[in-house]
Amino acid sequence: MSVEQQGQPLSAEDDVIIIKELNKWYGSFHVLKDINLNVKRGEKIVICGPSGSGKSTMIRCINRLEEFQRGSLIVNGVEMIEDVKNIEAIRREVGMVFQHFNLFPHLTILENLTLGPIWVQKKPKEEAEATAMKYLERVKIPDQANKFPGQLSGGQQQRVAIARSLCMSPQIMLFDEPTSALDPEMIKEVLDVMVELADEGMTMLCVTHEMGFAKKVADRVIFMDGGEIVEQNTPHEFFDNPETDRLQLFLSQILEH
Amino acid sequence: MREFQALPAQPAPVDTVGPIGWMKTNLFSTPINAVVSISIFAFLVYVLPDTIDWLFFSANWVGSTQDVCSAEGAGDGACWVFVSAWMQQFIYGSYPDPELWRVNAALVALGLVIAAPYLLPKHFRNTVGVPLFLLFPFIGAAFLDGRIFGLEYVSTDFWGGFSLNIFLAAASIIIAFPLSFLWALGRRSDMPFVRSVCVILIEFFRGVPVLALFFMGSVMLPLFFPEGVTIDKLLRVWIVLILFMSGYMAEVFRGGFQAIPQGQYEAADSLGLSYWQKTLLIIFPQVIKVSMPNILATFVMLFKNTTFLLIIGIFEILNTTQTALTNSNWLEGHAAEGYIFVGLVFWCCCFGMSMISSNIEKKLDTSHRS
Ligand SMILES: Nc1ncnc2c1ncn2[C@@H]1O[C@H](COP(=O)(O)OP(=O)(O)OP(=O)(O)O)[C@@H](O)[C@H]1O
Numbered sequence A: 001m002s003v004e005q006q007g008q009p010l011s012a013e014d015d016v017i018i019i020k021e022l023n024k025w026y027g028s029f030h031v032l033k034d035i036n037l038n039v040k041r042g043e044k045i046v047i048c049g050p051s052g053s054g055k056s057t058m059i060r061c062i063n064r065l066e067e068f069q070r071g072s073l074i075v076n077g078v079e080m081i082e083d084v085k086n087i088e089a090i091r092r093e094v095g096m097v098f099q100h101f102n103l104f105p106h107l108t109i110l111e112n113l114t115l116g117p118i119w120v121q122k123k124p125k126e127e128a129e130a131t132a133m134k135y136l137e138r139v140k141i142p143d144q145a146n147k148f149p150g151q152l153s154g155g156q157q158q159r160v161a162i163a164r165s166l167c168m169s170p171q172i173m174l175f176d177e178p179t180s181a182l183d184p185e186m187i188k189e190v191l192d193v194m195v196e197l198a199d200e201g202m203t204m205l206c207v208t209h210e211m212g213f214a215k216k217v218a219d220r221v222i223f224m225d226g227g228e229i230v231e232q233n234t235p236h237e238f239f240d241n242p243e244t245d246r247l248q249l250f251l252s253q254i255l256e257h
Numbered sequence B: 001m002r003e004f005q006a007l008p009a010q011p012a013p014v015d016t017v018g019p020i021g022w023m024k025t026n027l028f029s030t031p032i033n034a035v036v037s038i039s040i041f042a043f044l045v046y047v048l049p050d051t052i053d054w055l056f057f058s059a060n061w062v063g064s065t066q067d068v069c070s071a072e073g074a075g076d077g078a079c080w081v082f083v084s085a086w087m088q089q090f091i092y093g094s095y096p097d098p099e100l101w102r103v104n105a106a107l108v109a110l111g112l113v114i115a116a117p118y119l120l121p122k123h124f125r126n127t128v129g130v131p132l133f134l135l136f137p138f139i140g141a142a143f144l145d146g147r148i149f150g151l152e153y154v155s156t157d158f159w160g161g162f163s164l165n166i167f168l169a170a171a172s173i174i175i176a177f178p179l180s181f182l183w184a185l186g187r188r189s190d191m192p193f194v195r196s197v198c199v200i201l202i203e204f205f206r207g208v209p210v211l212a213l214f215f216m217g218s219v220m221l222p223l224f225f226p227e228g229v230t231i232d233k234l235l236r237v238w239i240v241l242i243l244f245m246s247g248y249m250a251e252v253f254r255g256g257f258q259a260i261p262q263g264q265y266e267a268a269d270s271l272g273l274s275y276w277q278k279t280l281l282i283i284f285p286q287v288i289k290v291s292m293p294n295i296l297a298t299f300v301m302l303f304k305n306t307t308f309l310l311i312i313g314i315f316e317i318l319n320t321t322q323t324a325l326t327n328s329n330w331l332e333g334h335a336a337e338g339y340i341f342v343g344l345v346f347w348c349c350c351f352g353m354s355m356i357s358s359n360i361e362k363k364l365d366t367s368h369r370s
């Protein structure tokens, strides 16, 4: 789908996500402080930062799993407002992959993948299944189509979760620590799928501490701390010349491991 | 699923096997245990022979009047002739003889409707099975009534016996299913009005004793209807049972909701499913699954509670039994036989249901969870 069809304002024709002055509180706790972030179509962004810094909260605002109190957010030309139609429209364009996969345990893999296309996009079942099989091939587990999620390994489940999002042909993919619940030997198979996806030009926002992945695919790496975006840069500059003390400290901590 | 390779079994140490070993570990493990075991054993030896004799060996099994039991040379045990002579009433109430096939047909249909999820191919489960299930109480009632189907009209005054207990319990839980799910949903709602209405409904129908509800249903409910409109007594009872059952099931469902991880809602949301799609396609099936054992337990309770209906003059099985006991041809005191029979019938049904429920539990335990 081209940018013009989305009816985006001309001034930001390349920006699929525009976050301005976004603020969020949990009660009196200020989780997100004046977040400003523009994401270009096709851009790959890796977000890192210490635990509790608000990374998940920020990307979950983008598909309205979290609401925010102040600021504005435009996703793919649609402004996020308190309106069910608007929210559903945005969610159709944004896929999300969770740390704990969140597959539907009572449905087979194939049914997990076709649920969205059939019920949200109103596609005929056969077409949805054909698409689903195509994506299962891409994540290399077409032979598991009729099993249930509980019968798959963690790495397989996460690849199914990615395929499930892709079946909705999203414009943007959000990843919230997709590999941190996985055993080491399964991390690679999931990262491989994500790298492939990045190579195909998908717009991606990924919270992860896999620095190898960040160096390989990211156009920009963002460091969050205490609810703020503290620093952002190309991976090369980000890792080799961190500007702030906070990032230096953070990098030294994660590189120790 | 993973394959497990069982280790070869090893023979158990000698003194833990066989009846002796079993008794050693289970009956005589401590001195107190041994004393208790021996006294219970002595009590059984004292009571059992007479009881068994009364129940079986000296009992009178064949005949059709109570004279068989009081005749010269008749056994002095139980008079099962009483039960067999009244069997039809115990099961069908006073439903007219030539129409009894309708009750049988309805019972079979009920069995089929309940088994439908297992019998039907998956594809028809939602499109055929569920509507059939939800419509069964209405179709079944109309069929027993007969007028709509062009059959002979049988007023609800003649419905009765154990079949009525079954129909009332089944028809109530079937309607209570969707209703209580809505109440449970409402209780979780963000809308204060919806939430408080649901909380009040649930707590009211759970908090008031079922007997009081029955009296309210038979005495108070008519007051709410305009003058001249009479609502069938059985219909009122049915409504009361539905509401009572819904109160309990809503709480069962609430527990089920709590077992569903937040991630399921988030995954459904992020796919762009609407509220109702999310609730019916993702949450409902999982809630039903985890709640199934509790739903069955609640149903067993409701089923037994249908005997309370004798107090407001519904001719369910217990009432039928009492009527039979006061019949002028059977005045020689067969209460024990009558109540043992009723107890046995209920025990068989409830035991069957708990077998099914533990079966389901086991199935759920091993099946695909993530
Ligand atoms: N529902 C909530 N209510 C109150 N506080 C919350 C809630 N959810 C998150 N928080 C707080 O908001 C802060 C940011 O949480 P968030 O999950 O976004 O952190 P994160 O950067 O993703 O951390 P992690 O790396 O541990 O996942 C944390 O301090 C957390 O305690």
Ligand SMILES: [Mg+2]
Binding pocket: A055, A056, A057, A176, A177
């Ligand atoms: Mg997080």
